[in-house]
Amino acid sequence: MVFQLPSVHENATGWGPPATADKTLLPEFLRDLPLQPYTKSERSSRISDWTTASSAHGSEEEAEFQLVDHKAPNRKPLTRFRRQIYNRPRVGPGQSRTGYSGQHNSNLNRNRGNAGNKGMRHVGRRYANDHRRYEPSISINPEWGDPIELFEFVKLQKIPIGNCMFPTNCTTLLDCGQVGYFNTDLLKRVTTKSELALKREYAREMTFLKPTSSDDPNLHKFAEQREGNVFMIDTILSMLMTMHRSLYSWDLIITKKDGQLWLDKSSSRFDSISVNENASDLPDTSELEALNAPAKLSQEAMFVQNNFSQQVLIDQKLHKFQYTSPYSSEANTTHIAPVGYRYLRMPISPELALVVRAEFDAVMPSHSGGLSTLLVRTLNEYDVKITGDWRKKLENQPGCVLATELKNNMFKIQRWIIQTLIAGCERVVLGFISRQKPKDTTNHSILAIETYKPKEIIHQMNMNLDHMWAVLCHILQCIWKHPDGKYLLFKEPSASCVKLYKITASSSADSREAQNASPAPSPSPQA
Incomplete structure (x- = not known):
């Protein structure tokens, strides 16, 4: 078979087949096509162009092309003060370039280091010198020896919940006392x-009782009836469930006798109210007598809460339960602040049953036609630099104010929520109180009054009630294993653990007398 070379038609006047060529040379779909315009970026038209003109045209086009870079050039940051490297003084023996002696320079560097530490904002800043700033709630007697139990918060957080779920259907043993009706008109009127x-005048004319567990005659009555074998009040219960959030020092007296466990607060400092305990900018602790020292803020907060809890009630309108309060009589009932008490039995383990006394401050009509109980508390503003000025934010940003308070007072508010749940209160009333003048701790203004359901605060603070209850059960079971006697559960300032000591009655009394004789330490936060 012989290969035949096809005929080649030359087009001397342009591209493509010549006009005189036979039309059969091209397929039908390519015949009579007009010239398609193209842009300079399309270089397919010069694939087979090897002429000099084409090369010149391409070089000119490449010369006109420029790359545009929108990225900002790297610039060396300029310092505010440039060190002059000329006219430096000569360095003599024992001197540096500053002209001072080495001892002066070491002091200068030490001062600079201290100034830098004051500006730190990380979490560890709060715990750097906490043992220097806060006094313990009690002096540990050397006769007690080493602690017999050590509850570290890190290990407590890893305790499995198991069957220790937060009880929701507790048995109510008794309701007693009397409470006032909450004035709901204040919710809209106060802005x-x-x-x-x-x-x-309420804090000056009325008595606000805070009896401990062993001073409650009703708890002793339930102990005789064998309703339970562990007895405490709601403030102690909430303290144990949220102790991993506490910063200040506190202690509890625990007595085990005749198959019963009694937990008591050791002093009245246990009922103090902390202010901004969990804030990154802690209150001033340089001087105990400073205006914004923790002890002074605690006294101011207690004064404010006592007055507010009575001012929000309707005058001369009380709801009395069937049984009266065990701490009041007909003679002194007008001088004691009205409080409602609820006694409940809560299961802990097959061998332990808890009887707790809960308190509530007011009642209000509910939608179902009955009465709902309320817990009344206050939040204090003492420095607008920390809170951001509530008078400006509460009107337009109430959620931001609440979120800041939940962060700065996490330990205190979590205790309030647990007390609300134990007492069966449907809502907690929060009053936002601010000083009328920054340096006046006696005159205050109510800026807003809000009510919240406990579930709302629990969701915002991400509280795990089941795990908190499991921690409480673990601590009580560990204490229950020890023989009869008196024990001290002690938390050191800023420590991440709680210690259990075996004490004697005489040594505990001596330590308490010595502690009361010393200057008042920073407050143990109350509920």
């Missing part, structure tokens, strides 16, 4: 534009 002055 930042129409402040309400906080009255001061």
Whole structure:
């Protein structure tokens, strides 16, 4: 077979087949096509162009092309003060370039280091010198020896929940006392534009009782009836469930006798109210007598809460339960602040049953036609630099104010929520109180009054009630294994653990007397 070379038609005047060529040379779909315009970026038209003109045309086009870079050039940061490297003084023996002696330079560097530490904002800053700033709630007697139990918060967080779920259907043993009706008109009437002055006569004219567990005759009555074998009040219960959030020092007296466990607060400092305990900018602790020292803020917070809890009630309107309060009589009932008490039995383990006394401050009509109980508490503003000025934010950003308070007072508010749940209260009433003048701790204004359901706060603070209850059960079971006697559960300032000591009655009394004779330490936060 012989290969035949096809005929080649030359087009001397342009590209493509010549016009005189036979039309059969091209397929039908390519015949009579007009010239398609193209852009300079399409270089397919010069694939087979090897002429000099084409090369010149391409070089000119490449010369006109420029790469545009929108990235900012790297610039060396300029210092505010440039060190002059000329006219430096000569360095003599024992001197540096500053002209001072080495001892002066070491002091200067030490001062600079201290100034830098004051500006730290990380979490560890709070715990750097906490043992220097806060005094313990009690002096540990050397006769007690080493602690017999050590509950580290890190290990407590890893305790499995198991069957220790937070009880929701507790058995109510008794309701007693009397409470006032909450004035719901104040919720709309009090705003930042129409402040309400906080009255001061309630804290001076009335007595606010805070009895401990062993001073409660009703708890002793339930102990005789064998309703339980562990007895405490709600403030102690909430303290144990949220102790991993505490910063200040506190202690509890635990007595085990005749198959019963009694947990008591050791002093009245246990009922103090902390202010901004969990804040990154802690209150001033340089001087115990400073205006914003923790002890002074605690006294101010207690004064404010006592007055506010009575001012929000309707005058001369009380709800009395079937049984009266065990701490009041007909003679002194007018001088004691009205409080409602609820006694409940809560299961802990097959061998332990808890009887707790819970408190609530007011009642209000519910939608179902009955009465709902309320817990009344206050939040204090003592420095607008920390809170951001509530008078400006509460009107437009109430959620931001609440979120800041939940962060700065996490330990205190979590205790309130647990007390609300134990007492069966449907809502907690929060009053936002601010000083009328920054340096006046006696005159305050009510800027806002809000009510919250416990579930709302639990969701915002991400509280795990089941795990908190499991920690409580673990601690009580560990204490229950020890023989009869008196014990001290002690938390050191800023420590991440709680210690259990075996004490004697005489040594505990001596330590308590010595502690009361010493200057008042930073407060143990109350509920």
